[in-house]
Amino acid sequence: MNSTDRQVLDAALRWAADGHRFALVTVARTWGSAPRPPGSWMALRDDGQVQGSVSGGCIEADLIERLLREGFASSEPYAVKYGVTQDEARRFGLPCGGTMELVIEPWPDLAALETLSAVVERGELARRTVVMGQEGCTITAASAADSLSWDEHALSTVHGPAWRLLIIGAGQISSYLAQMAQALDYQVFLCDPRSEYAAEWQVPGTRLLPGMPDDVVLELNPDAHTAVVALTHDPKLDDMALLEALKAPAFYVGALGSRLNNRRRRERLLEHFDLTADEVARLHGPVGLPIGSRTPPEIALAVLAEMTAVRNGVWSPDGLRPKRAAAEAGCRAA
Known part of the structure; x- marks a missing residue:
């Protein structure tokens, strides 16, 4: 049985091999009630197909609609918030005024994802760091004591068997x-x-x-x-x-x-x-x-x-x- 890391990585690499473009979406931070914790992520293909999840489904639906309607014009990572208002929270299924901050990577570094996939496959831990407004990412070794960090400029997530x-x-x-x-x-x-x-x-x-x-x-x-x-x-x-x-x-x-x-x-x-x-x-x-x-x-x-x-x-x-x-x-x- 595969972990969510493996499922998302396998799908992304498979899509890339088939000539599809895809984006990565990661939960960076949550406030109040949120359906998925920080670190949850998903891959979103150019035709609307998804692997993984960042919510109970409503936010995914909005992201898919946005992709199919507008595409991800930027090639650099950026952050978005959902559930900022009570009305928006109800719309996206975030009870009690919950808010989610997501990091979207419209053009992930494929070589880095291949490296990350190999590390996870070996049963090791890796830290993946993405900087807002900067293409690409870095992959470094991690330990079980490491955790997600987000300062609205850089997002670091830990992958593998923690x-x-x-x-x-x-x-x-x-x-x-x-x-x-x-x-x-x-x-x-x-x-x-x-x-x-x-x-x-x-x-x-x-x-x-x-x-x-x-x-x-x-x-x-x-x-x-x-x-x-x-x-x-x-x-x-x-x-x-x-x-x-x-x-x-x-x-x-x-x-x-x-x-x-x-x-x-x-x-x-x-x-x-x-x-x-x-x-x-x-x-x-x-x-x-x-x-x-x-x-x-x-x-x-x-x-x-x-x-x-x-x-x-x-x-x-x-x-x-x-x-x-x-x-x-x-x-x-x-």
């Missing part, structure tokens, strides 16, 4: 979880020392890491943009990963198993390993939101939903709550 997911165990649940996670811009790693399982791992775009789970966690060095999910259902393997992951600043650590098994796991981690009560309390187990999931894809969906809730700052031990503080990665307007 999050990392380490999965312990190469079973069916892991396969579905890996595919779904890639669509949400996770760089996915898999560890399973059991050769009979690892030999059958065939999820494109993921990386199989050799070694025992505890060593792999230490080597990966989880940070605040990393999730670790243990899915072997074998305490000998899962616990090895958890004892290191729970000490790290990973934003999410989860383990498969029933409530009883996870209670016993917590007791075991406290009794036999060098973990504090606060560290063990970080464990999500049973892993995933309680949505009645039973099949492997349903369980994977529940896990990724809980990861997303934690990442977006809406998860609590008592259930979902109004959004407060989200872990950020490449989508904050400066």
